[in-house]
Amino acid sequence: ILNVEQSPQSLHVQEGDSTNFTCSFPSSNFYALHWYRWETAKSPEALFVMTLNGDEKKKGRISATLNTKEGYSYLYIKGSQPEDSATYLCADPNAGGTSYGKLTFGQGTILTVHP
Amino acid sequence: NAGVTQTPKFQVLKTGQSMTLQCAQDMNHEYMSWYRQDPGMGLRLIHYSVGAGITDQGEVPNGYNVSRSTTEDFPLRLLSAAPSQTSVYFCASSRSGGPFSEQFFGPGTRLTVL
Numbered sequence: 001i002l003n004v005e006q007s008p009q010s011l012h013v014q015e016g017d018s019t020n021f022t023c024s025f026p027s028s029n030f031y032a033l034h035w036y037r038w039e040t041a042k043s044p045e046a047l048f049v050m051t052l053n054g055d056e057k058k059k060g061r062i063s064a065t066l067n068t069k070e071g072y073s074y075l076y077i078k079g080s081q082p083e084d085s086a087t088y089l090c091a092d093p094n095a096g097g098t099s100y101g102k103l104t105f106g107q108g109t110i111l112t113v114h115p
Numbered sequence: 116n117a118g119v120t121q122t123p124k125f126q127v128l129k130t131g132q133s134m135t136l137q138c139a140q141d142m143n144h145e146y147m148s149w150y151r152q153d154p155g156m157g158l159r160l161i162h163y164s165v166g167a168g169i170t171d172q173g174e175v176p177n178g179y180n181v182s183r184s185t186t187e188d189f190p191l192r193l194l195s196a197a198p199s200q201t202s203v204y205f206c207a208s209s210r211s212g213g214p215f216s217e218q219f220f221g222p223g224t225r226l227t228v229l
Contacts (some may be wrong), residue, residue, distance in 0.1 A: 031214035043119075043205060044158075046217035089158070093214035102173060103218065105150075105158040 004092045006106035013080050014114050020076045021109040023090030027071030034091040034103065035064055035075055044089060047075075080113040087111070116141050119221035121206050127227045128196040136191040136224050138206030144219070146212025147189040151175065151202040152223075158205065164189055165212050196228045 005024045013019050025033060032051045038044040048057040053068040061078045077084055087110050091103040122137045140147065148163035150173075160173030164183040178200060180192040189208075193200060204224045209216040 034217065043220035043222050045220070049215055049217050051215060091158075102160055102163065103148075103158075104160075104174075107155065107157040 004090060004104050004106040006088075006090055006109050008109060009107065010110040010112070012112045012114065015081060017080050017113075018076065018078045019080055019111065020074050021088065021111075023073045023075070023106055025071050025073070025090070025092040026094070027068060029094060030068040030071075031094045032092075033066060033073050034093070035073070036089040036091065038087040038089055038108070040086070047088075075109075077111070080111075082113045082115050085111055085113045118142065119206055119208055119219050121204075121221035121224050123224060124222065125225050127229065128193070129229050130196060130198060132196050134193050134196065136193070136204055136206075136226075138189045138191065138221060139187050140189075140206075140208040140219070140221075141187065142208060142210075142219065143186060144208035144210050145186070146209045146216070146218075147183065148173070148207050148218070149179070149181065149189070149191045150205045150207065152205060153202050161191065161204075163212070193226075196226075198228045200226065201228045202226060 007022050034049050035047040036044040037047050048064045050066040055066040057064050063076045066073045087108040089108045091105045119140045145166045149161040150158040152158050159175050161179050162181040164170045167186050170181050206221040207218040209218045
């Protein structure tokens with residue numbers, strides 16, 4: 001995989017549902033994998049920076065896991081709330097072959113949580 | 116701290132006009148960058164800087180110039196605006212620019228080129 005890919009592109013869930021989505025990234029020469037949340041009319045905000053294979057990070061109802069050997073990360077949201085509605089972006093600082101600050105972003109997963 | 120600030124928030128240009136998008140941060144971050152966001156394309160890196168006096172090209176640099184004379188400021192110049200530059204522009208900064216350093220984004224500038 002040469003690019004950072006996210007799936008699905010969009011997701012509609014009901015309030016209270018749990019959900020998850022995927023970020024795939026080049027697995028060779030891994031350094032880190034970033035997750036950002038981007039709410040409408042705001043700017044992207046960092047959720048997690050994942051660095052170790054098998055890493056799991058958690059912030060409230062949101063958690064993320066990392067598999068560097070197969071090149072994917074999952075983001076989970078437990079008991080989704082309308083305020084979780086946002087675009088979730090992942091980014092790889094080494095997808096372009098250089099690790100210094102050049103984040104390559106996926107296209108994002110747009111999550112809509114219906115009351 | 117104000118974080119990362121951008122001006123203007125909105126701008127309409129005519130084809131061929133030039134303008135400068137301003138970006139400033141007050142967190143003493145070494146690394147700053149400019150992205151553009153287009154529907155279906157995600158965020159794409161235009162230019163970045165690893166410190167005052169040092170800049171480099173990102174994925175989509177054509178039609179844009181940058182300079183970094185101070186740690187705080189990183190303006191983006193559109194030399195001769197084209198409709199293809201209609202986009203939302205985000206400035207970001209991080210402490211070091213290394214792979215483990217999360218980036219902080221400004222509020223964005225929505226640019227329309229007619």
